[in-house]
Amino acid sequence: MDGIWNILLQSGLDAVSLDQVKHLYLVVFMISIVVTIISIARYVIGFKSLKVYVPIVTTFAFYEIGYRMGDSNQLVFFRGLVYGLVIFTLTFIFSTLVYKLLQRFRLHYIPKLSLVLTGVSTSVLVLIFLMIYFERNIFLNVAPFVVVMMIIVSEEFMAVLAKKNFTYTLSISIETLLISVIAFIIISLDIMQKAVFNYPYIIIIIILLNILIGRFTGLRFNEYWRFRNILLNKEDYKTDEKPKPTV
Amino acid sequence: MRNLSLLFKNRKKVLGRNERQLVFIRQNNKRRSVKIADDKTLSKKILKKNNIPVPEQIAVIKSKRDLEKFNFDSLPSSFVVKPVMGVRGNGVDIFYNRDKEGRWIRADGTKASLADIKGLCIDIIDGKFSLFNQSDVVLIEERVKAHKDFKYYTYKGTPDVRVIVYNKIPIMSYIRLPTKESNGKANLDLGGIGAGIDMAVGKTTNAIIGKATPVEYIPGTNLRISGLKIPNWDQILKYSVEASMATGLGFGAIDFLIDREKGPLIVELNARPGLSIQLSNNDGLRWRLKKAQGIKVKTVEQGVRLGKDLFGGEIEEEIETISGKKMIGITENVTLYSLDGKYSEVIKAKIDTGADSTSIDTELARRLGYGDVIDELINKQIPENFDKDEGKERMRILDEELKPKFDYLTDIRLISSSHGMSLRPSVKLSIEIDTYKYETYANIFDRSGLDYKMIVGRKSLYKFLIDPSKK
Numbered sequence: 001m002d003g004i005w006n007i008l009l010q011s012g013l014d015a016v017s018l019d020q021v022k023h024l025y026l027v028v029f030m031i032s033i034v035v036t037i038i039s040i041a042r043y044v045i046g047f048k049s050l051k052v053y054v055p056i057v058t059t060f061a062f063y064e065i066g067y068r069m070g071d072s073n074q075l076v077f078f079r080g081l082v083y084g085l086v087i088f089t090l091t092f093i094f095s096t097l098v099y100k101l102l103q104r105f106r107l108h109y110i111p112k113l114s115l116v117l118t119g120v121s122t123s124v125l126v127l128i129f130l131m132i133y134f135e136r137n138i139f140l141n142v143a144p145f146v147v148v149m150m151i152i153v154s155e156e157f158m159a160v161l162a163k164k165n166f167t168y169t170l171s172i173s174i175e176t177l178l179i180s181v182i183a184f185i186i187i188s189l190d191i192m193q194k195a196v197f198n199y200p201y202i203i204i205i206i207i208l209l210n211i212l213i214g215r216f217t218g219l220r221f222n223e224y225w226r227f228r229n230i231l232l233n234k235e236d237y238k239t240d241e242k243p244k245p246t247v
Numbered sequence: 248m249r250n251l252s253l254l255f256k257n258r259k260k261v262l263g264r265n266e267r268q269l270v271f272i273r274q275n276n277k278r279r280s281v282k283i284a285d286d287k288t289l290s291k292k293i294l295k296k297n298n299i300p301v302p303e304q305i306a307v308i309k310s311k312r313d314l315e316k317f318n319f320d321s322l323p324s325s326f327v328v329k330p331v332m333g334v335r336g337n338g339v340d341i342f343y344n345r346d347k348e349g350r351w352i353r354a355d356g357t358k359a360s361l362a363d364i365k366g367l368c369i370d371i372i373d374g375k376f377s378l379f380n381q382s383d384v385v386l387i388e389e390r391v392k393a394h395k396d397f398k399y400y401t402y403k404g405t406p407d408v409r410v411i412v413y414n415k416i417p418i419m420s421y422i423r424l425p426t427k428e429s430n431g432k433a434n435l436d437l438g439g440i441g442a443g444i445d446m447a448v449g450k451t452t453n454a455i456i457g458k459a460t461p462v463e464y465i466p467g468t469n470l471r472i473s474g475l476k477i478p479n480w481d482q483i484l485k486y487s488v489e490a491s492m493a494t495g496l497g498f499g500a501i502d503f504l505i506d507r508e509k510g511p512l513i514v515e516l517n518a519r520p521g522l523s524i525q526l527s528n529n530d531g532l533r534w535r536l537k538k539a540q541g542i543k544v545k546t547v548e549q550g551v552r553l554g555k556d557l558f559g560g561e562i563e564e565e566i567e568t569i570s571g572k573k574m575i576g577i578t579e580n581v582t583l584y585s586l587d588g589k590y591s592e593v594i595k596a597k598i599d600t601g602a603d604s605t606s607i608d609t610e611l612a613r614r615l616g617y618g619d620v621i622d623e624l625i626n627k628q629i630p631e632n633f634d635k636d637e638g639k640e641r642m643r644i645l646d647e648e649l650k651p652k653f654d655y656l657t658d659i660r661l662i663s664s665s666h667g668m669s670l671r672p673s674v675k676l677s678i679e680i681d682t683y684k685y686e687t688y689a690n691i692f693d694r695s696g697l698d699y700k701m702i703v704g705r706k707s708l709y710k711f712l713i714d715p716s717k718k
Contacts, residue, residue, distance in 0.1 A: 216265055217266035220263055229529060
């Protein structure tokens with residue numbers, strides 16, 4: 001990749017802008033890695049997730065928050081994780097709460113969603129004010145769009161709530177969050193970031209991996225657990241077993 | 248470690264979601280057949296055209312404008328409201344009757360006003376219950392009256408029978424029974440019972456309640472779930488093969504309700520059958536599907552026969568009808584009746600074709616009222632060791648002395664066994680094995696140190712066939 005950076009520098013790009021370009025390159029490249037992680041989680045392990053969109057958005061929200069909250073554009077892993085989790089949890093709690101409150105009234109879909117989003121936005125705003133009050137420079141650098149993306153996730157919560165029940169929504173949200181956290185950990189690894197910069201050919205591995213998962217017909221991990229009774233079923237009648245002599 | 252190797256070996260038996268989707272649904276279900284299966288009015292129309300019975304359609308409400316115009320008073324007092332493209336029974340409401348104020352009554356006794364029903368219809372039209380939230384159509388059809396055979400097995404609702412058909416061969420089947428916990432709904436997620444069905448004979452075998460808990464009895468009763476004979480089983484298999492042929496559904500589930508008068512009716516076709524049927528049957532789908540793959544099925548009868556022959560676990564019943572004899576295992580629960588017939592006791596007995604006659608334990612015999620002959624023999628104080636000639640002499644004397652005293656005593660027997668020579672009284676005894684009650688003879692002797700308090704010998708087994716693999 002160094003060649004490309006050099007060409008860009010020669011074309012008159014300054015060093016600060018180049019850093020931004022590198023960050024953009026990293027994030028965009030990581031999308032395919034995150035989606036691969038999600039597909040492994042779904043088809044090999046058996047995690048449920050709120051579409052593919054929610055875990056991706058959440059993962060990159062973690063990443064952006066962690067990246068922008070640092071002092072000198074360095075990824076601060078724990079900040080990203082903690083604040084990301086707080087916003088996700090807040091979004092979940094307020095979406096379900098407002099949705100439950102509105103359930104008794106017959107409202108059209110979008111006004112209902114609008115009310116839910118209003119509730120979530122207000123709560124997130126209060127959180128941001130509080131955080132800035134207690135810790136000055138936090139959140140100032142985080143792009144507003146990241147917060148928007150996280151709040152929009154409410155729609156998915158609401159869609160699941162409308163079709164299924166609260167327990168299902170809770171479990172699918174927790175599993176989505178778990179995937180996001182794992183994906184966030186993986187893309188934050190130093191070794192991963194270096195690989196993306198130094199060996200962009202890993203895209204070929206990702207492509208092959210996805211083809212493999214795409215054709216995978218084996219049981220998922222959670223299905224081994226689900227069907228354990230059948231899987232542990234012994235043969236009904238063994239012929240090689242000799243009858244005990246009777247007295 | 249043994250469990251791990253079992254897990255590894257058996258994993259080829261079970262069908263998982265990945266394979267269901269990639270191999271079986273995508274390769275066997277054409278878009279047209281999936282469309283038919285997803286649309287209840289369309290599938291109803293096609294099935295009806297092919298003379299396959301379905302519940303009668305009463306009305307269809309396509310839009311909110313239709314709903315405004317629709318007169319709910321024109322409906323009969325009992326009916327079912329369904330979304331045409333609904334999945335997993337969501338949005339289905341069943342009404343049994345109407346009260347004086349004009350409200351409709353559900354199975355669980357709750358009532359629905361006109362506004363409630365209209366609200367449900369609006370939800371359906373808005374697509375709340377349809378597969379991809381697209382706008383839907385309300386289907387109102389006749390209510391199927393549960394078959395009498397299920398009376399004691401279900402709580403309020405109607406059980407439904409599902410048959411998985413692949414390549415025109417019935418593969419696996421189960422019945423879902425509504426319970427008190429599931430509030431009269433035949434839905435496993437809500438706490439209903441799913442009982443696997445033996446393909447050959449149409450009798451329930453293994454069962455689960457809720458998502459995966461094995462269960463033996465209907466909750467709150469001592470009614471055993473296994474052994475329930477599904478009425479019209481052969482017809483169900485026939486219709487399911489016919490339905491898969493008529494709709495071109497290569498791999499799918501056919502859901503039946505069994506009406507008291509009309510017999511089995513197809514209520515739904517499903518192009519994406521769930522996998523929990525495997526848990527109900529305690530058996531995997533995959534090996535069955537693999538077995539059915541590639542067979543050329545030309546006629547309905549052939550498909551039904553293949554399903555029965557390949558996947559029917561127990562052919563027991565057929566043998567029983569051919570030979571006229573009952574099939575029992577090497578241990579059986581035997582009911583013993585006391586002399587006066589007032590008292591009975593069930594014990595686990597060993598069926599022993601190596602023994603000539605039946606024998607029971609002394610204590611057991613006392614409880615059944617044979618105490619006086621035992622006491623009489625003890626009073627004689629017979630010495631422990633004697634040879635064969637001496638034994639014969641004693642036997643003759645005892646026979647003459649005791650026979651007139653006790654009318655149930657057939658004779659005193661000299662038995663030589665691994666315990667040495669012994670004299671045992673042989674008495675008349677009424678027993679019952681596998682619902683067959685009869686009178687036989689049994690020796691009384693002290694079996695207190697032995698595993699079984701009763702062994703059933705050859706002379707008492709004329710009416711039975713013994714299958715050592717039966718448990």
